[in-house]
Amino acid sequence: MSLELFIALRYLRAKRKGLFAVVTTLIGVAGVTVGVAALLTTLSVMNGFQTDIQKKIVGAQAHITIMGARSPRDLDETMAKVKVDPDFAAAAPFALGQAILTVRDRSLGVVLKGIEPAREFEVNDLAAKLTSGSWEILSKDKVPGIVLGVELADHLGCVVGDEVVLVSPKSVSTPLGLLPKMQKFHVAGTLKTGYYEYDSATAWTGLNAASKFLGVDAGASGVGVKLKNLSHADDAAKRLRDALGFTKQVRTYAQMNQTLFAALKLEKAVMFIILTLITLVASLGIASTLILRSVEKTRDIGLLKAMGAGPNLIRRIFLVEGFLIGGSGVIMGLGLGFFLCWVIATFPIVELPADIYYLSKVPVDTRFGDVVPVASMGLLLSLLATLYPSSRAAKADPVEAIHYG
Numbered sequence: 001m002s003l004e005l006f007i008a009l010r011y012l013r014a015k016r017k018g019l020f021a022v023v024t025t026l027i028g029v030a031g032v033t034v035g036v037a038a039l040l041t042t043l044s045v046m047n048g049f050q051t052d053i054q055k056k057i058v059g060a061q062a063h064i065t066i067m068g069a070r071s072p073r074d075l076d077e078t079m080a081k082v083k084v085d086p087d088f089a090a091a092a093p094f095a096l097g098q099a100i101l102t103v104r105d106r107s108l109g110v111v112l113k114g115i116e117p118a119r120e121f122e123v124n125d126l127a128a129k130l131t132s133g134s135w136e137i138l139s140k141d142k143v144p145g146i147v148l149g150v151e152l153a154d155h156l157g158c159v160v161g162d163e164v165v166l167v168s169p170k171s172v173s174t175p176l177g178l179l180p181k182m183q184k185f186h187v188a189g190t191l192k193t194g195y196y197e198y199d200s201a202t203a204w205t206g207l208n209a210a211s212k213f214l215g216v217d218a219g220a221s222g223v224g225v226k227l228k229n230l231s232h233a234d235d236a237a238k239r240l241r242d243a244l245g246f247t248k249q250v251r252t253y254a255q256m257n258q259t260l261f262a263a264l265k266l267e268k269a270v271m272f273i274i275l276t277l278i279t280l281v282a283s284l285g286i287a288s289t290l291i292l293r294s295v296e297k298t299r300d301i302g303l304l305k306a307m308g309a310g311p312n313l314i315r316r317i318f319l320v321e322g323f324l325i326g327g328s329g330v331i332m333g334l335g336l337g338f339f340l341c342w343v344i345a346t347f348p349i350v351e352l353p354a355d356i357y358y359l360s361k362v363p364v365d366t367r368f369g370d371v372v373p374v375a376s377m378g379l380l381l382s383l384l385a386t387l388y389p390s391s392r393a394a395k396a397d398p399v400e401a402i403h404y405g
Helices: 003-013 019-060 072-083 150-156 207-214 230-244 258-296 298-306 311-346 368-385 387-394 398-402
Strands: 064-067 088-103 106-115 130-133 145-149 163-174 177-191 202-206 222-227 249-252
Touching (some): 019 368, 064 230, 072 230, 106 150, 106 207, 150 177, 163 207, 258 311, 258 368, 258 387, 311 368, 311 387
Antiparallel strands (some): 064 222, 088 106, 088 163, 088 222, 145 202
């Protein structure tokens, strides 16, 4: 055991002369504990929301989306190149476009997506998201079927079996001139992805019906690709861009929702900075504790200097003492943070409105990549709080210190 650590431990275990000094020490430890616990819990909750949103997005769309099919042959060549990628798991063609959905006296703009259900369900989890109706009748009747997001159906006031009209932005030539293209569909079902952007503005129909209505000559607008490992999405997208050339637009699910993920990342960074500043203020209790300790131990400091101890040794003693106080706060803070995360994840303490969040309780995802920065931040702030008190003690004059008090 080093001399600095030995003396620092003696100072911490020594009986204090006043209640105020004891209280300041406890406040210093408690401040770091609460700050670290709050930071770890907040980051874990934000990770939980981000993970949950990612699951909802991936459950409703492909890991990688390829746009730009120009002809049926071009589409087949794209599919062939996609299938040779080492991370390939499944692929499904789709047609995509915009339209106006009209039901009686209500109209809303929608994103219309044409799919082949059997192949589409290999790429995402839409099969399990259906809340009413059936996918099987999308293309069986003379009037094509259409599946609506639950929020979209609710806004339009329609249910399974109702007849709706889609109006295309593309005009068609008639004896009366150019008129909007219109087609009847019947509501075959409703689905709930849990992601409001999809549930409120997306409609699904058969691939052939969508291609004809949207005027997609290639039979499909693009291809959705599912990967064996979602974490390889960026690398796989780069390989596909190189293989397919500049005529195809290759985007990952994260790039398709870039604004959302950027906002979540920024929000997490801002929360980290705010809570770090709060912890910094709390760690000032350590500084006040060490200042009081240096005043209490003024005569001891003078004796140490008279025995040959240099300013660096005195400085290290108080740095070690502050580090021990801060380290205790960090360890207890991590323990408290893990406990709070477990409580939040296990018990429905905070109930969320299901119609807004599609969740019954707050999601929690504690990551090792957050624990290390949080612990390091707590120790660093504790160390910074000891710089002034340790320098002050090191500058004490030995003669004046011995005669102090």
